[in-house]
Amino acid sequence: MKNIYLKTQVRRLLPLLIFFFVVGINQNIEAFQNNNQQDTFTEFKGLVVDSRNNDPLIYADLNVNGTNIRSITNTEGEFSLKVPKEHLEKSVTVSFLGYRTQTVSLSEFNRESTVIKLSVVATKLTEINISTVKDPKKLFQEVLKRKAENYYGNESLMTAFYRESIKKGKKNASLSEAVLEIYKNPTKSLKKDNLILIKSRKNTNYSRLDTLALKLQGGPFSTLYTDLMKYPEYVFTDENMEYYEFSFDGRSQIDNRQVYVLSFKQKPNVLSPFYFGKLYVDVTSLALLRADYQLNVSNRAMTGAMFVKKKPKKVRAYPLEASYRVDYREKDGKWQYGYSNIKLVFRVKWKGRLFNSTYSLDSEMLITDWQQNTAGIKPQQTLKPNVILTDEASGFTDPEFWGEYNIIEPEKSIETAIKKISRQLEKLKS
Known part of the structure:
Protein backbone atom coordinates (compact mmCIF):
# COMPACT_ATOMS: atom_id res chain seq x y z
CA MET A 1 0.00 0.00 0.00
CA GLN A 33 -9.17 44.93 37.07
CA ASN A 34 -12.54 44.99 38.73
CA ASN A 35 -12.06 44.91 42.48
CA ASN A 36 -15.58 45.66 43.56
CA GLN A 37 -16.36 42.96 46.11
CA GLN A 38 -20.01 42.48 46.91
CA ASP A 39 -21.43 40.08 49.45
CA THR A 40 -23.96 38.71 46.99
CA PHE A 41 -22.89 35.09 46.74
CA THR A 42 -22.03 32.04 48.82
CA GLU A 43 -19.03 29.84 48.01
CA PHE A 44 -19.18 26.07 48.50
CA LYS A 45 -16.12 23.81 48.37
CA GLY A 46 -15.91 20.06 48.32
CA LEU A 47 -14.98 16.84 46.59
CA VAL A 48 -16.64 14.50 44.08
CA VAL A 49 -15.59 10.85 44.46
CA ASP A 50 -16.36 7.30 43.35
CA SER A 51 -18.77 5.74 45.88
CA ARG A 52 -16.94 2.40 45.77
CA ASN A 53 -13.40 3.44 46.66
CA ASN A 54 -13.52 7.23 47.27
CA ASP A 55 -11.23 7.88 44.31
CA PRO A 56 -11.55 11.48 43.11
CA LEU A 57 -13.53 12.02 39.91
CA ILE A 58 -11.62 14.37 37.61
CA TYR A 59 -13.61 16.96 35.61
CA ALA A 60 -16.96 16.01 37.16
CA ASP A 61 -19.58 18.57 36.16
CA LEU A 62 -21.61 20.66 38.64
CA ASN A 63 -24.53 22.75 37.41
CA VAL A 64 -26.95 24.87 39.47
CA ASN A 65 -30.39 23.80 38.27
CA GLY A 66 -32.52 26.45 36.63
CA THR A 67 -29.45 28.58 35.89
CA ASN A 68 -26.44 28.55 33.59
CA ILE A 69 -24.02 28.61 36.55
CA ARG A 70 -21.47 25.85 36.31
CA SER A 71 -18.24 24.56 37.79
CA ILE A 72 -16.05 21.49 37.37
CA THR A 73 -13.72 19.45 39.57
CA ASN A 74 -9.95 19.69 39.17
CA THR A 75 -7.54 16.78 38.73
CA GLU A 76 -7.83 16.04 42.46
CA GLY A 77 -11.64 15.90 42.37
CA GLU A 78 -12.03 19.19 44.24
CA PHE A 79 -14.50 21.91 43.34
CA SER A 80 -15.41 25.48 44.21
CA LEU A 81 -18.91 26.71 43.41
CA LYS A 82 -20.04 30.32 43.92
CA VAL A 83 -23.81 30.75 44.00
CA PRO A 84 -25.65 34.11 44.05
CA LYS A 85 -27.86 34.60 47.08
CA GLU A 86 -31.06 34.44 45.01
CA HIS A 87 -30.28 30.86 43.94
CA LEU A 88 -29.41 29.32 47.33
CA GLU A 89 -32.71 27.41 47.46
CA LYS A 90 -31.92 25.53 44.26
CA SER A 91 -30.25 22.15 43.70
CA VAL A 92 -27.04 21.16 41.94
CA THR A 93 -26.80 18.42 39.32
CA VAL A 94 -23.52 16.50 39.49
CA SER A 95 -22.55 14.27 36.55
CA PHE A 96 -19.59 12.28 35.30
CA LEU A 97 -18.99 9.98 32.34
CA GLY A 98 -20.16 6.44 33.14
CA TYR A 99 -21.68 7.38 36.53
CA ARG A 100 -25.23 7.91 37.70
CA THR A 101 -26.14 11.60 37.73
CA GLN A 102 -27.01 12.93 41.17
CA THR A 103 -29.03 15.97 42.24
CA VAL A 104 -28.13 17.55 45.58
CA SER A 105 -29.91 20.48 47.27
CA LEU A 106 -27.66 23.41 48.11
CA SER A 107 -29.08 23.24 51.63
CA GLU A 108 -27.16 19.96 52.00
CA PHE A 109 -23.85 21.52 50.94
CA ASN A 110 -21.18 22.30 53.50
CA ARG A 111 -19.33 25.57 52.89
CA GLU A 112 -15.88 23.96 53.12
CA SER A 113 -16.07 20.16 52.89
CA THR A 114 -18.99 18.77 50.91
CA VAL A 115 -18.34 15.22 49.68
CA ILE A 116 -20.50 13.98 46.80
CA LYS A 117 -20.33 10.27 45.96
CA LEU A 118 -21.35 9.05 42.51
CA SER A 119 -22.11 5.44 41.62
CA VAL A 120 -21.08 3.63 38.45
CA VAL A 121 -24.02 2.88 36.20
CA ALA A 122 -24.23 -0.15 33.94
CA THR A 123 -25.22 0.99 30.47
Missing part, protein backbone atom coordinates in the same frame (compact mmCIF):
# COMPACT_ATOMS: atom_id res chain seq x y z
CA LYS A 2 1.38 3.40 -0.98
CA ASN A 3 2.42 5.68 1.88
CA ILE A 4 0.81 9.13 1.84
CA TYR A 5 2.29 12.46 2.98
CA LEU A 6 -0.23 15.27 3.12
CA LYS A 7 1.54 18.58 3.57
CA THR A 8 -1.48 20.67 2.66
CA GLN A 9 -3.60 18.83 5.18
CA VAL A 10 -1.01 19.40 7.90
CA ARG A 11 -1.07 23.12 7.25
CA ARG A 12 -4.82 23.14 7.84
CA LEU A 13 -4.17 22.00 11.41
CA LEU A 14 -1.93 24.95 12.19
CA PRO A 15 -4.58 27.38 13.51
CA LEU A 16 -5.19 24.95 16.37
CA LEU A 17 -1.49 24.33 17.05
CA ILE A 18 -0.13 27.77 17.76
CA PHE A 19 2.34 27.29 20.58
CA PHE A 20 5.91 28.47 20.41
CA PHE A 21 9.27 28.72 22.14
CA VAL A 22 10.94 32.10 22.21
CA VAL A 23 13.61 33.96 24.14
CA GLY A 24 13.16 37.55 25.25
CA ILE A 25 9.80 38.37 23.68
CA ASN A 26 7.15 40.20 25.68
CA GLN A 27 3.78 40.85 24.06
CA ASN A 28 1.19 42.08 26.53
CA ILE A 29 -2.53 42.36 26.93
CA GLU A 30 -4.16 44.69 29.37
CA ALA A 31 -5.87 43.14 32.39
CA PHE A 32 -9.01 45.07 33.29
CA LYS A 124 -27.06 -1.34 28.12
CA LEU A 125 -27.91 -0.34 24.60
CA THR A 126 -30.75 -2.24 23.01
CA GLU A 127 -29.94 -4.55 20.14
CA ILE A 128 -31.98 -2.42 17.77
CA ASN A 129 -29.88 0.66 18.54
CA ILE A 130 -26.67 -1.16 17.69
CA SER A 131 -27.97 -2.88 14.56
CA THR A 132 -29.31 0.32 13.03
CA VAL A 133 -25.86 1.90 13.05
CA LYS A 134 -23.42 -0.17 10.98
CA ASP A 135 -20.93 2.40 9.72
CA PRO A 136 -19.21 4.49 12.45
CA LYS A 137 -17.73 6.94 9.95
CA LYS A 138 -21.14 7.65 8.42
CA LEU A 139 -22.51 8.04 11.94
CA PHE A 140 -20.00 10.77 12.73
CA GLN A 141 -20.63 12.46 9.39
CA GLU A 142 -24.30 12.55 10.38
CA VAL A 143 -23.26 14.16 13.69
CA LEU A 144 -21.61 16.96 11.72
CA LYS A 145 -24.64 17.35 9.46
CA ARG A 146 -26.98 17.71 12.45
CA LYS A 147 -24.99 20.35 14.33
CA ALA A 148 -27.32 23.15 13.23
CA GLU A 149 -30.31 21.43 14.84
CA ASN A 150 -28.52 20.00 17.89
CA TYR A 151 -26.50 23.02 19.02
CA TYR A 152 -27.47 26.48 20.21
CA GLY A 153 -28.41 28.50 17.15
CA ASN A 154 -28.12 32.07 18.47
CA GLU A 155 -25.25 34.30 19.50
CA SER A 156 -24.47 33.90 23.18
CA LEU A 157 -22.44 35.78 25.77
CA MET A 158 -20.41 33.43 27.96
CA THR A 159 -18.35 33.99 31.08
CA ALA A 160 -15.29 31.74 31.15
CA PHE A 161 -12.40 30.94 33.47
CA TYR A 162 -9.07 30.18 31.82
CA ARG A 163 -5.94 28.69 33.37
CA GLU A 164 -2.57 28.05 31.74
CA SER A 165 0.39 26.49 33.54
CA ILE A 166 3.88 25.55 32.40
CA LYS A 167 6.17 23.11 34.17
CA LYS A 168 9.79 22.20 33.69
CA GLY A 169 9.95 18.63 34.84
CA LYS A 170 7.76 18.60 37.95
CA LYS A 171 8.36 22.23 38.94
CA ASN A 172 5.85 24.96 38.16
CA ALA A 173 7.55 27.65 36.08
CA SER A 174 4.61 29.77 34.90
CA LEU A 175 1.00 30.26 35.92
CA SER A 176 -1.65 32.35 34.15
CA GLU A 177 -5.32 32.74 35.06
CA ALA A 178 -8.05 34.88 33.54
CA VAL A 179 -11.77 35.54 33.49
CA LEU A 180 -13.08 36.32 30.03
CA GLU A 181 -16.25 37.06 28.16
CA ILE A 182 -16.77 34.95 25.04
CA TYR A 183 -19.02 36.25 22.31
CA LYS A 184 -19.91 32.85 20.89
CA ASN A 185 -21.25 32.61 17.39
CA PRO A 186 -23.56 29.71 16.44
CA THR A 187 -21.89 26.48 15.35
CA LYS A 188 -23.41 26.85 11.89
CA SER A 189 -21.95 30.35 11.46
CA LEU A 190 -18.62 30.86 9.68
CA LYS A 191 -17.81 33.78 12.01
CA LYS A 192 -15.18 33.04 14.64
CA ASP A 193 -15.76 33.69 18.31
CA ASN A 194 -14.56 36.86 20.04
CA LEU A 195 -12.97 37.24 23.47
CA ILE A 196 -12.81 40.12 25.94
CA LEU A 197 -10.46 39.96 28.93
CA ILE A 198 -12.17 40.91 32.20
CA LYS A 199 -9.51 40.10 34.76
CA SER A 200 -6.21 38.23 34.80
CA ARG A 201 -3.01 37.47 36.67
CA LYS A 202 0.23 35.77 35.65
CA ASN A 203 3.68 35.04 37.02
CA THR A 204 6.65 33.36 35.36
CA ASN A 205 9.77 32.12 37.14
CA TYR A 206 12.30 32.40 34.32
CA SER A 207 15.08 30.93 36.47
CA ARG A 208 13.30 27.59 36.19
CA LEU A 209 13.10 27.88 32.41
CA ASP A 210 16.87 28.12 31.86
CA THR A 211 16.36 31.42 29.97
CA LEU A 212 14.09 29.59 27.52
CA ALA A 213 10.63 31.11 27.76
CA LEU A 214 7.89 28.79 26.60
CA LYS A 215 4.83 30.91 25.89
CA LEU A 216 1.43 30.14 24.46
CA GLN A 217 0.52 32.23 21.44
CA GLY A 218 -3.21 32.51 21.25
CA GLY A 219 -3.73 31.73 24.91
CA PRO A 220 -7.44 31.17 25.50
CA PHE A 221 -8.14 31.12 21.74
CA SER A 222 -6.18 27.88 21.41
CA THR A 223 -8.35 26.21 24.02
CA LEU A 224 -11.50 27.58 22.43
CA TYR A 225 -10.54 26.16 19.02
CA THR A 226 -10.77 22.59 20.38
CA ASP A 227 -14.56 22.98 19.95
CA LEU A 228 -15.05 20.33 17.25
CA MET A 229 -18.61 21.38 16.49
CA LYS A 230 -17.67 25.02 15.89
CA TYR A 231 -14.24 24.37 14.36
CA PRO A 232 -14.29 20.83 12.90
CA GLU A 233 -11.94 21.89 10.09
CA TYR A 234 -8.97 21.85 12.49
CA VAL A 235 -9.35 18.07 12.85
CA PHE A 236 -11.89 16.81 10.29
CA THR A 237 -12.53 18.12 6.78
CA ASP A 238 -14.39 16.74 3.80
CA GLU A 239 -11.00 16.19 2.15
CA ASN A 240 -9.23 14.37 5.01
CA MET A 241 -12.06 12.13 6.22
CA GLU A 242 -10.91 9.42 3.81
CA TYR A 243 -7.60 9.19 5.70
CA TYR A 244 -9.28 8.28 9.00
CA GLU A 245 -10.49 4.89 10.25
CA PHE A 246 -13.54 4.80 12.54
CA SER A 247 -14.78 1.99 14.78
CA PHE A 248 -17.33 1.37 17.54
CA ASP A 249 -15.75 1.15 21.00
CA GLY A 250 -18.47 0.09 23.40
CA ARG A 251 -20.97 2.40 25.02
CA SER A 252 -21.29 4.59 28.08
CA GLN A 253 -23.50 7.17 29.71
CA ILE A 254 -23.19 10.93 30.18
CA ASP A 255 -25.69 12.79 32.35
CA ASN A 256 -28.16 9.87 32.22
CA ARG A 257 -27.91 9.77 28.42
CA GLN A 258 -26.80 6.70 26.51
CA VAL A 259 -23.90 7.41 24.18
CA TYR A 260 -22.12 5.61 21.37
CA VAL A 261 -18.35 5.61 21.84
CA LEU A 262 -16.59 6.00 18.49
CA SER A 263 -12.84 5.57 18.08
CA PHE A 264 -10.91 7.13 15.21
CA LYS A 265 -7.31 7.11 14.00
CA GLN A 266 -5.36 7.80 10.84
CA LYS A 267 -4.88 4.97 8.38
CA PRO A 268 -1.53 3.13 8.55
CA ASN A 269 -0.35 4.39 5.14
CA VAL A 270 -0.90 8.06 6.07
CA LEU A 271 2.42 9.31 7.42
CA SER A 272 1.54 12.96 8.01
CA PRO A 273 0.44 13.80 11.58
CA PHE A 274 -3.29 13.37 12.13
CA TYR A 275 -5.43 12.78 15.22
CA PHE A 276 -6.74 9.76 17.09
CA GLY A 277 -9.20 9.49 19.95
CA LYS A 278 -12.77 8.88 21.09
CA LEU A 279 -16.06 10.62 20.32
CA TYR A 280 -19.09 10.31 22.61
CA VAL A 281 -22.31 10.62 20.63
CA ASP A 282 -25.83 10.82 22.08
CA VAL A 283 -27.83 7.78 20.90
CA THR A 284 -31.10 9.70 20.44
CA SER A 285 -30.09 13.04 18.89
CA LEU A 286 -26.66 12.11 17.49
CA ALA A 287 -25.17 15.17 19.16
CA LEU A 288 -21.50 15.07 20.13
CA LEU A 289 -21.37 15.35 23.93
CA ARG A 290 -17.63 14.92 24.45
CA ALA A 291 -14.41 14.29 22.54
CA ASP A 292 -10.99 13.14 23.75
CA TYR A 293 -8.31 13.17 21.08
CA GLN A 294 -4.55 13.38 20.53
CA LEU A 295 -2.19 14.29 17.73
CA ASN A 296 0.02 11.52 16.40
CA VAL A 297 3.46 12.88 17.36
CA SER A 298 5.56 9.96 16.10
CA ASN A 299 7.01 12.10 13.29
CA ARG A 300 9.15 14.46 15.40
CA ALA A 301 10.38 16.59 12.52
CA MET A 302 6.90 17.38 11.21
CA THR A 303 5.19 17.88 14.56
CA GLY A 304 8.07 20.00 15.83
CA ALA A 305 7.66 22.28 12.82
CA MET A 306 3.91 22.51 13.45
CA PHE A 307 4.25 23.65 17.06
CA VAL A 308 7.47 25.63 17.33
CA LYS A 309 7.21 29.01 15.64
CA LYS A 310 10.41 30.58 16.96
CA LYS A 311 13.38 29.27 18.94
CA PRO A 312 17.11 29.75 19.48
CA LYS A 313 19.31 28.17 16.79
CA LYS A 314 20.94 25.82 19.30
CA VAL A 315 17.63 24.37 20.44
CA ARG A 316 15.79 21.38 19.04
CA ALA A 317 12.22 21.01 20.33
CA TYR A 318 9.48 18.53 19.53
CA PRO A 319 6.26 17.34 21.24
CA LEU A 320 6.05 14.08 23.16
CA GLU A 321 2.30 14.47 23.71
CA ALA A 322 -0.48 16.69 22.38
CA SER A 323 -3.85 15.86 23.99
CA TYR A 324 -7.18 17.64 23.69
CA ARG A 325 -10.61 17.39 25.26
CA VAL A 326 -13.90 19.21 24.75
CA ASP A 327 -17.24 18.83 26.59
CA TYR A 328 -20.67 20.15 25.72
CA ARG A 329 -23.58 20.96 28.03
CA GLU A 330 -27.31 20.89 27.34
CA LYS A 331 -29.85 23.61 27.97
CA ASP A 332 -33.48 23.49 26.78
CA GLY A 333 -32.76 20.69 24.33
CA LYS A 334 -29.77 22.40 22.70
CA TRP A 335 -26.07 21.79 23.28
CA GLN A 336 -23.34 24.37 23.79
CA TYR A 337 -19.59 24.43 24.32
CA GLY A 338 -18.85 24.00 28.03
CA TYR A 339 -15.25 22.98 28.77
CA SER A 340 -12.00 22.12 27.02
CA ASN A 341 -8.39 21.46 27.88
CA ILE A 342 -5.05 21.00 26.17
CA LYS A 343 -1.97 19.17 27.41
CA LEU A 344 1.35 19.50 25.60
CA VAL A 345 4.60 17.84 26.61
CA PHE A 346 7.81 18.94 24.86
CA ARG A 347 11.34 17.60 24.81
CA VAL A 348 13.93 20.36 24.50
CA LYS A 349 17.53 19.63 23.51
CA TRP A 350 20.29 22.22 23.67
CA LYS A 351 23.26 21.65 21.39
CA GLY A 352 26.34 20.88 23.46
CA ARG A 353 24.42 20.05 26.65
CA LEU A 354 24.47 16.57 28.10
CA PHE A 355 20.94 16.50 29.53
CA ASN A 356 17.59 17.26 27.91
CA SER A 357 14.69 19.12 29.47
CA THR A 358 10.99 18.24 29.45
CA TYR A 359 8.38 20.98 29.54
CA SER A 360 4.64 20.48 29.93
CA LEU A 361 1.96 23.04 29.15
CA ASP A 362 -1.61 22.64 30.41
CA SER A 363 -4.43 25.00 29.54
CA GLU A 364 -8.14 24.73 30.24
CA MET A 365 -11.25 26.82 29.81
CA LEU A 366 -14.54 26.43 31.68
CA ILE A 367 -17.79 28.19 30.83
CA THR A 368 -19.14 29.28 34.21
CA ASP A 369 -22.21 31.18 32.98
CA TRP A 370 -23.86 32.19 29.73
CA GLN A 371 -26.84 34.02 28.27
CA GLN A 372 -28.27 34.88 24.89
CA ASN A 373 -26.39 37.83 23.41
CA THR A 374 -28.48 40.55 21.77
CA ALA A 375 -26.26 43.58 22.42
CA GLY A 376 -23.55 42.73 19.90
CA ILE A 377 -19.88 43.52 20.35
CA LYS A 378 -17.53 46.34 19.43
CA PRO A 379 -14.52 44.99 17.46
CA GLN A 380 -12.01 47.27 19.22
CA GLN A 381 -12.80 45.61 22.55
CA THR A 382 -11.77 42.09 21.53
CA LEU A 383 -8.50 40.26 22.00
CA LYS A 384 -6.46 39.27 18.95
CA PRO A 385 -6.10 35.52 18.25
CA ASN A 386 -2.29 35.74 18.53
CA VAL A 387 -2.35 37.32 21.99
CA ILE A 388 0.05 36.28 24.76
CA LEU A 389 -0.87 36.79 28.40
CA THR A 390 1.33 39.42 30.03
CA ASP A 391 3.82 38.60 32.81
CA GLU A 392 2.04 40.26 35.70
CA ALA A 393 1.89 38.95 39.28
CA SER A 394 -0.83 41.36 40.38
CA GLY A 395 -3.52 39.71 42.45
CA PHE A 396 -1.65 36.69 43.79
CA THR A 397 -1.56 38.13 47.30
CA ASP A 398 -5.29 38.87 47.29
CA PRO A 399 -7.38 35.86 48.48
CA GLU A 400 -10.53 37.58 47.18
CA PHE A 401 -9.04 38.41 43.78
CA TRP A 402 -11.72 36.62 41.74
CA GLY A 403 -14.68 37.91 43.76
CA GLU A 404 -17.98 36.41 42.61
CA TYR A 405 -16.53 34.74 39.51
CA ASN A 406 -16.58 30.95 39.45
CA ILE A 407 -13.17 29.40 38.84
CA ILE A 408 -11.66 25.94 38.70
CA GLU A 409 -10.32 25.06 42.14
CA PRO A 410 -6.48 25.15 42.06
CA GLU A 411 -4.65 21.85 42.35
CA LYS A 412 -2.30 21.38 45.29
CA SER A 413 0.84 21.97 43.19
CA ILE A 414 -0.58 25.14 41.62
CA GLU A 415 -1.86 26.33 44.97
CA THR A 416 1.65 25.88 46.41
CA ALA A 417 3.10 27.84 43.51
CA ILE A 418 0.60 30.65 44.14
CA LYS A 419 1.59 30.80 47.82
CA LYS A 420 5.27 31.01 46.87
CA ILE A 421 4.52 33.84 44.46
CA SER A 422 2.57 35.64 47.20
CA ARG A 423 5.48 35.29 49.65
CA GLN A 424 7.90 36.65 47.04
CA LEU A 425 5.69 39.65 46.47
CA GLU A 426 5.40 40.31 50.19
CA LYS A 427 9.20 40.28 50.50
CA LEU A 428 9.51 42.79 47.67
CA LYS A 429 7.06 45.11 49.38
CA SER A 430 8.81 44.97 52.76
